Amino acid sequence: xxxxxxxxxxxxxRMFDVLKVYERPYDPQKxxxxxxxxxxxxxxxxxxxxxxxxxxxxxxxxxxKRNGTVNLFVAxxxxxxxxxxxxxxxxxGKDYASFIKHLVNHVxxxxxxxxxxxxxxxxxxxxxxxxxxxEQEGKRIAERIEWHFTPKHASxxxxxxxEIHSLETQCLNRRMPDFHTMQSEVAACVRKRNRDKCGINWxxxxxxxxxxxxxxQAL
Numbered sequence: 001x002x003x004x005x006x007x008x009x010x011x012x013x014r015m016f017d018v019l020k021v022y023e024r025p026y027d028p029q030k031x032x033x034x035x036x037x038x039x040x041x042x043x044x045x046x047x048x049x050x051x052x053x054x055x056x057x058x059x060x061x062x063x064x065k066r067n068g069t070v071n072l073f074v075a076x077x078x079x080x081x082x083x084x085x086x087x088x089x090x091x092x093g094k095d096y097a098s099f100i101k102h103l104v105n106h107v108x109x110x111x112x113x114x115x116x117x118x119x120x121x122x123x124x125x126x127x128x129x130x131x132x133x134x135e136q137e138g139k140r141i142a143e144r145i146e147w148h149f150t151p152k153h154a155s156x157x158x159x160x161x162x163e164i165h166s167l168e169t170q171c172l173n174r175r176m177p178d179f180h181t182m183q184s185e186v187a188a189c190v191r192k193r194n195r196d197k198c199g200i201n202w203x204x205x206x207x208x209x210x211x212x213x214x215x216x217q218a219l
Contacts, residue, residue: 120155
């Protein structure tokens with residue numbers, strides 16, 4: 001947490017708001033969904049790796065060829081033990097709006113509200129939905145969402161970062177040569193994690209935040 005410059009009233013308000021959301025009991029009609037993005041570089045081998053054998057791992061040349069980048073939109077429902085990941089070629093407002101629309105219209109179409117926790121990226125807001133989808137559709141999607149934002153310099157409060165770390169250790173920690181390989185490998189990893197019902201056991205509470213930051217009381 002060294003990246004926090006000062007604990008301002010705005011920082012406290014947003015931090016306690018997000019932590020209060022995390023303390024809610026699980027409600028499938030109002031699922032708490034954390035969303036974040038991750039850019040990954042595509043890397044091609046310059047020559048075929050040597051296939052591994054028992055007692056001998058696969059060996060790859062240290063040289064590689066850069067093959068562009070992709071973006072991963074990651075949404076995780078910690079208490080619902082579910083995640084949705086979309087690999088895109090870009091990370092524009094249009095891509096963001098499309099992903100949020102997919103969450104609201106398809107993944108959580110039966111929910112009364114999607115309780116969405118995000119960081120402060122300039123495209124992560126209802127204005128982007130309206131700009132991309134049009135006023136009527138953008139507002140309709142936005143009204144299905146209960147919006148919560150982490151404070152500036154506190155994206156660590158977004159549980160989607162934990163899910164991204166898990167994806168990196170289980171799937172993304174090797175060379176992916178192209179867009180379609182990345183899509184396929186990520187999809188397989190997500191299917192397994194959903195099948196295994198992997199949740200997130202969040203431990204940082206408002207009480208612990210008060211003690212950590214030496215605050216007199218929560219908002």
